[in-house]
Amino acid sequence: MTDKFVLKAFIAVLLMAAVTYVPRVLPLAVFRREIKSKYIKTFLKYIPYSVLGALTFPDIIYSTGNFKTAVCGTAAALFLAYREKSLVVVALGAIVVVFLAGL
Amino acid sequence: MGKYISKREKFFWGLKKGMPIAFGYIPVSFTFGLMAVNGGLPVWLAIFISLSNLTSAGQFGGTNLIIAGAGYLEIVLTVFVINIRYMMMSLSLSQKVEPNTTLLQRLIFGFGITDETFVVASMEPGKVGFHYMLGLITGPIAGWTVGTAAGAVVSTFLPEALSSAMGIALYAMFIAIIVPPSKKSIPVFMIVIISIAINLILKYIPLFSFISDGFRVIVATILGAGIGAALWPIEEAGTD
Known part of the structure; x- marks a missing residue:
């Protein structure tokens, strides 16, 4: 771990922070009008659901590096979430099931 | 509020x-x-x-x-x-x-x-x-x-x-957030299913293998919400 490597890494991290911050605030800061189109308003209200669906499946299946344990963990998360358990309980429950399935 | x-x-x-x-x-x-x-x-x-x-x-x-x-x-x-x-x-x-x-x-x-x-x-x-x-x-x-x-x-x-x-x-948290509203609203449930289906198509059909993971999620999100908004418009969207 040389100083040169750390300096380069630090600069890269600052650049990463910039290309993470700008997409987050740009529309929020620039776009201040209320949208009139019913279609676009509905579209924007459905974004939270479509984005989480797309982020979760199928990627969750690869999240533990083992197909079998990931499927067990996914099933546990779905079951606990269906019972409307809190985020923490669902996350910890899935971790415990993956861990046990991997033993 | x-x-x-x-x-x-x-x-x-x-x-x-x-x-x-x-x-x-x-x-x-x-x-x-x-x-x-x-x-x-x-x-x-x-x-x-x-x-x-x-x-x-x-x-x-x-x-x-x-x-x-x-x-x-x-x-x-x-x-x-x-x-x-x-x-x-x-x-x-x-x-x-x-x-x-x-x-x-x-x-x-x-x-x-x-x-x-x-x-x-x-x-x-x-x-x-x-x-x-x-x-x-x-x-x-x-x-x-x-x-x-x-x-x-x-x-x-x-x-x-x-x-x-x-x-x-992280994914378990996503599930914890998405499942309760999907139980209560058929449009929400269908939109989640549609965006997942599009995501699966983009990931596994070789024709689309040129699409990176980042863009795959974006395309699935836009199509999922876009199809959902066309099929299930929210009438009172303006008033909350």
Whole structure:
């Protein structure tokens, strides 16, 4: 771990922070009008659901590096979430099931 | 959020709504701290990455590239593509925040928009204001940073089985957020299914293999919400 490597890494991290911050605030800061189109308003209200669906499946299946344990963990998360358990309980429950399935 | 509620109460309401996210972030950021330090980064830099980036996929991807010795351009482009989805969330939130929210306030709480804080804020009835948003992002920022610090410090002492099990935590949180509203609303359930179906097609059909993971999620999100909005328009969308 040389100083040169750390300096380069630090600069890269600052650049990463910039290309993470700008997409987050740009529309929020620039776009201040209320949208009139019913279609676009509905579209924007459905974004939270479509984005989480797309982020979760199928990627969750690869999240533990083992197909079998990931499927067990996914099933546990779905079951606990269906019972409307809190985020923490669902996350910890899935971790415990993956861990046990991997033993 | 009625006007009769004080700023202080709004902040604490947001703080309360953010605490489950904060705790859910700990195993994920712990894994990140572990990975970054095992990859050769100093502890302080691992913590600084989480504090300055506050994102999961983007910083995991970017940090892996740093460790692999990639160039600035490749790192920046990869992270940017992964984070384009935040523009859709930010646009969606622009219609959700109280219109009198100042530019400075938007620039401040915008830093804390993550997949989870965005969805939790979106599910609040009515508009959300600056103080609520500030409260909402405080816990997750702390949880993400503290978890990273813990993972970075203990780095080598964790058994492999446990660290790989923690990889599922982030996705389990997504499921915890998405399932309850999907039970209560058929359009929401259908939109989740449609976006997953499109995501599967883009990932597994070789014709679409040129699409990167970041763009795949964006296309599935836009098509899922776009098809949903055409099939199930919200009549009272203007009044909340």
